[in-house]
Amino acid sequence: MGGRRYDSAIMETNRLSFNDDFLYEVLKNRDGRFDGRFFFGVTSTGIYCRPICPARRPRRENCRFFASASAAESAGFRPCLRCHPEQAPGLTGASQEERLVALAASALQSGAGVKEAAGSLGVSERRLRRVFSACRGVSPVQYAQTFRLLFARRLILETELSLLQTALAAGFGSLRRMNALFRQRYRCKPSELRGGFVSDVPDVVLFVACRQPYAWREMLGFLTPRAIEGVEEARESLYRRVLSLEDRVGWVSVSYDEKKSALRVEVSSSLMPVLGRLIARLKRVFDTDTCPEEVSQAIGSMADACPGLRVPGAFDAFEMGARAILGQQVTVRAAHTILTRVTRALGEETPTPFPFLCRAFPSPRKFLEADETLLGGLGVVRNRQRALRALAEFALSGGLEPRADIERQISDLKKLPGIGEWTAQYLAMRALDWPNAFPHTDSAIKAAMGNRPPNEILNIAERWRPWRAYAAMYLWLNGREKAKGRGSAEYSGLHNHARK
Numbered sequence: 001m002g003g004r005r006y007d008s009a010i011m012e013t014n015r016l017s018f019n020d021d022f023l024y025e026v027l028k029n030r031d032g033r034f035d036g037r038f039f040f041g042v043t044s045t046g047i048y049c050r051p052i053c054p055a056r057r058p059r060r061e062n063c064r065f066f067a068s069a070s071a072a073e074s075a076g077f078r079p080c081l082r083c084h085p086e087q088a089p090g091l092t093g094a095s096q097e098e099r100l101v102a103l104a105a106s107a108l109q110s111g112a113g114v115k116e117a118a119g120s121l122g123v124s125e126r127r128l129r130r131v132f133s134a135c136r137g138v139s140p141v142q143y144a145q146t147f148r149l150l151f152a153r154r155l156i157l158e159t160e161l162s163l164l165q166t167a168l169a170a171g172f173g174s175l176r177r178m179n180a181l182f183r184q185r186y187r188c189k190p191s192e193l194r195g196g197f198v199s200d201v202p203d204v205v206l207f208v209a210c211r212q213p214y215a216w217r218e219m220l221g222f223l224t225p226r227a228i229e230g231v232e233e234a235r236e237s238l239y240r241r242v243l244s245l246e247d248r249v250g251w252v253s254v255s256y257d258e259k260k261s262a263l264r265v266e267v268s269s270s271l272m273p274v275l276g277r278l279i280a281r282l283k284r285v286f287d288t289d290t291c292p293e294e295v296s297q298a299i300g301s302m303a304d305a306c307p308g309l310r311v312p313g314a315f316d317a318f319e320m321g322a323r324a325i326l327g328q329q330v331t332v333r334a335a336h337t338i339l340t341r342v343t344r345a346l347g348e349e350t351p352t353p354f355p356f357l358c359r360a361f362p363s364p365r366k367f368l369e370a371d372e373t374l375l376g377g378l379g380v381v382r383n384r385q386r387a388l389r390a391l392a393e394f395a396l397s398g399g400l401e402p403r404a405d406i407e408r409q410i411s412d413l414k415k416l417p418g419i420g421e422w423t424a425q426y427l428a429m430r431a432l433d434w435p436n437a438f439p440h441t442d443s444a445i446k447a448a449m450g451n452r453p454p455n456e457i458l459n460i461a462e463r464w465r466p467w468r469a470y471a472a473m474y475l476w477l478n479g480r481e482k483a484k485g486r487g488s489a490e491y492s493g494l495h496n497h498a499r500k
Contacts, residue, residue, distance in 0.1 A: 023065045027051040032212060032261075033293065036088035039066045041077035048072035053083035070146035071137035078186050079150065084157070086150035087262075089209040090289040094435045094466030100404045101135040103433060104128055106284065108144040109151075110277035111171050122403040149185055151276055152178055156193045159204045161272070163190055169275040203269055207262040208279065210288040213308030216256040218477060219286065222312050225332050226323070229340040230359040231347065242350045243315055244360045245274045245281070251352045252278065254286065263288065268352070284433060285313040290470075298467040302474045309477060311469045317400035317431040319361045321391045324423045325384055341378040346370055364392035387418025402432045429469040438468035448475040 026034045027049075034051045041048040041064045048066065049055065066072040069085045079085045092102045100121065107117035117140065118128040132140045152170035155161055161169065167178040182190050216237070224234040232241040240253045250268035257264045263286060271278055283289060287310035296303035303309070314320035326342070327335035346362035362370075367388050375385050394400060394416060403409045406428060413424040422441045429437035439445065440457045449457050464471040 020063075020065050021060075023051075024060050024063060027053075027063070028057055030054075033291075035209070035211075036090060036289075039069055039072045039085060039088075040064065041066065041072050041075060046077055047080050048077035048085060049080040050083045050085055050088050053080055055080070055082050067135070067137040068143065068146075069150060070143045073146050073149075073185060074138055074142055079153065084154070086154040087207065087209055089211050090283060092289040092291075092435075094294070096404070097131050097135065099406075099433070099435075100128070101132055102289075103402050103404070104132055104140060105136075105143065106280045108140060109147055109280040111274075114140045114144075120398070120401045120403075122405055145181070148172060148276075149181055151279075152182075152190065153186075153193065154206070155204075155275075156190055158206055161204060165272060166190070169272050171276055203266055204272065204275070205264065205266045206279065207257065207260055208265055208283060208286075208288055209260075209262045210256075210286070211291055212261055213292055214256070214261070214288075215306050215308040215310060218306055218309055219312060222473075222476075226336065228336070228343050228361065230357065231343055231361050233354065233356045240354060240357055241315070242352060242357050242360045243271070243278070244348075244363070245271065245277055248274050249348065249350050249360055251350075251354070251357055252282070254282065281315060285315055287311050287313060290435070295467045295470045299464045299471045299474065302471065306474070306477060309470065309473050311429060311435070311473055313433070314431040316361065317402075317427070318364050318391065318395040320431040321395070321400065321423075321427055322361075322367070322388055324426050325387045325391065325418055326380065328384075328418075328423065338379045342375070342380065345374065345378055364395045367392045383418060387416065390416045390418070400427075400431065402434075406432060406434045429472065435469050436466045438464075438472055442472070444479045445472060445475050448478055 023034075023038055023040070026038075027040055030052045032052055036050070039048050039050060040058075042058045042062050043064065044058065044062045048069070064072075064075065064077075066075065069079070069088070072085075073079075090102070090105065091098075093099060100123065103121055104117050107120060108114075112120065114128065115125055118125045121128070129139055132138075132143070136143055138146070148171045152166050152172065155166045155169060156163070159166075163178075164175045167175045170178065172178040172181075179190060182188060220234055220237070220239060223232075223239055227234045227241075230242075232239070234240075238253065238255045240251060242249065242251050248271055250270035252268070252271070253266040255264045256262075263282070265279070265282060267275065267278060290310060292303070292308045296307070322342075323335065323339060326338050330338075343359055343361055346366045347359040348362075349358060350360050352358065372382070372385060375388075376382070380388070391400075394413075399409075399412060409432065410424045410428055413419050413427060414421065420441075422439050425437045425439040426442075428434040429439065438458070438461050440454055440461060446452070446454075446457065449460065452460075461468050461471060
């Protein structure tokens with residue numbers, strides 16, 4: 001197959017309209033760009049694999065191709081023990097339907113039911129089922145069940161959790177239920193994968209695959225100056241933080257393993273009951289599933305300077321909103337100082353093994369209960385206090401959950417006091433998982449684009465749809481490099497685009 005035709009077909013593999021002959025060429029080449037975009041089952045063995053599987057290539061007539069691991073398992077295939085389909089990177093997308101399915105998948109991975117997931121996304125159950133089945137080849141219920149099984153399998157193979165701990169962490173109500181589904185689907189007992197029980201393991205280490213290339217150094221470069229003292233620690237090649245999920249408080253540590261092309265994630269034992277939700281959140285925070293090739297096709301040569309640059313997400317949407325409000329019209333350093341003061345005063349003390357991590361970020365209720373005089377003494381002026389309280393009430397009402405209708409959600413955000421275009425777009429970009437967000441009124445972006453009028457900047461940015469948030473990251477990166485005296489000539493292409 002010709003190289004140009006081979007490369008041009010990449011975009012098609014997010015959908016069910018696969019050309020099987022093309023996909024067979026992909027698996028013959030073990031092309032990592034397609035990892036997680038499809039799976040193939042081998043009829044002679046009953047096993048399904050990732051396209052990068054190191055096993056001997058099967059014959060073409062013995063291969064069946066599937067859009068998801070769930071579809072392969074629904075057809076009666078079992079996961080490979082060599083390539084571990086449960087470790088494949090996930091799928092994301094910029095179209096409305098692809099974004100809806102990605103958000104729904106994340107909600108299902110977090111333990112939500114179909115009705116709950118549809119409600120949080122602002123769509124009907126019927127629409128969610130229809131779109132999900134069209135994109136993934138299975139119903140949301142089938143996807144959720146397969147995810148729990150694969151996640152449990154992953155914990156058994158990668159960690160030393162007991163089988164009971166594994167069952168609960170994977171979202172099963174009991175060990176008996178997990179055992180029954182393993183026998184039904186995989187024709188084996190969970191204990192046969194490991195050979196016995198291991199108990200009383202304090203913490204867990206997992207690996208989260210990243211689509212390549214992945215700009216880990218630049219990710220840390222973005223997070224480090226914004227790390228809140230006591231809550232986060234970012235240094236050298238490591239990021240740690242205290243985290244609260246569903247009233248569970250603990251810590252997580254993230255680094256990058258180049259050999260595995262994956263994030264190495266260490267999680268405190270206190271977060272085991274919400275481990276599935278935590279991993280789903282981590283994938284969004286570190287933007288592991290975005291395909292850099294799709295981004296570079298949209299934004300052009302600007303992406304050449306730093307292949308694999310990602311948009312850092314948010315562990316908590318309200319926390320990100322509070323950061324944005326307190327960072328309005330001030331420097332990153334000044335915002336960091338105020339956030340540190342506020343967290344010391346309102347955040348819950350949390351003991352960890354790390355001396356620099358001791359506190360969780362304050363919840364929305366903490367901000368609603370805080371005295372005006374106290375906040376004023378911390379450097380939070382009155383109009384910012386009003387904005388924070390309005391945002392806290394909005395968050396408690398469910399307004400900060402990612403929605404399918406992102407334009408309406410942005411409009412609702414801008415109705416809140418103190419939330420303007422910049423804050424709403426910044427929240428959409430980092431907390432609401434919208435890859436097309438673009439904070440065009442940002443001073444650094446305006447400077448990078450020659451201080452043109454906002455409307456002209458928006459017109460230029462149209463060519464970067466549907467990945468404008470990534471263009472914003474490249475513009476910010478260019479600004480940081482210039483401030484260090486290392487402005488890259490690659491970014492000069494931006495000004496050439498602007499003049500056209």
